[in-house]
Amino acid sequence: MSNIAKYFFKNFLCGMCLIVLAITSSANTQEQVMPQILASVEMVDKTYQQHGMAGLQQLSEQCYRDVGQAYFCLYIDVASNLLDEAMQNVIYKKYGTRPPPYAYFAPVVMFKRFDKVYDKNQVNYEQRTEHLASVRKVISGVLSRQLLFEK
Numbered sequence: 583m584s585n586i587a588k589y590f591f592k593n594f595l596c597g598m599c600l601i602v603l604a605i606t607s608s609a610n611t612q613e614q615v616m617p618q619i620l621a622s623v624e625m626v627d628k629t630y631q632q633h634g635m636a637g638l639q640q641l642s643e644q645c646y647r648d649v650g651q652a653y654f655c656l657y658i659d660v661a662s663n664l665l666d667e668a669m670q671n672v673i674y675k676k677y678g679t680r681p682p683p684y685a686y687f688a689p690v691v692m693f694k695r696f697d698k699v700y701d702k703n704q705v706n707y708e709q710r711t712e713h714l715a716s717v718r719k720v721i722s723g724v725l726s727r728q729l730l731f732e733k
Contacts (some may be wrong), residue, residue: 615653618653618654618657619657619717619720619721619724620724621654622654622657622658622661622721623657623661623721623724623725623728624728625641625658626638626641626658626661626662626665626725627665627725627728627729629641630662630665635662635666635684635686635687638658638662638665638684638686638687639662639684639686639687641658641662642655642658642659642662642686642687642695645658646695650702651698651699651701651702651703652699653699653703655695655699656695656696656699656717657717657721659687659692659695659696660692660714660717660718660721661721661725662684662687663683663687663689663692664718664721664722664725665725666683666684666687667683668725668729670683696710696714700713
């Protein structure tokens with residue numbers, strides 16, 4: 583295993599521990615959360631490859647419409663935001679200019695959707711902050727591993 587792979591794997595495991603602690607108050611367990619995160623990252627990756635950021639927006643909108651204010655939709659949004667940030671970084675490194683974030687996945691806009699999820703689940707501000715930081719870390723690790731090890 584390369585040093586890069588070891589680094590991401592270590593961070594992935596640390597993130598999993600954090601997310602379990604952060605979500606416990608919402609009665610979710612690691613067994614419930616990780617499959618949802620892995621499924622959301624897989625959906626985001628496939629949708630982005632086929633339809634770009636506009637497709638990810640449609641995926642998110644459909645999730646909130648069909649599933650409701652669920653954590654799964656939040657995971658889709660976080661993965662989409664992280665993918666958008668990664669693509670902005672690629673463009674910046676290649677051309678020296680950073681494009682603006684895709685508006686639908688800009689943090690301020692996403693947080694309005696997240697508030698509805700957290701309100702529905704009666705999660706207070708401190709728990710939201712901790713949960714979101716943990717979710718971002720785990721999804722970032724999963725997304726990085728997936729992008730690095732894709733064939």
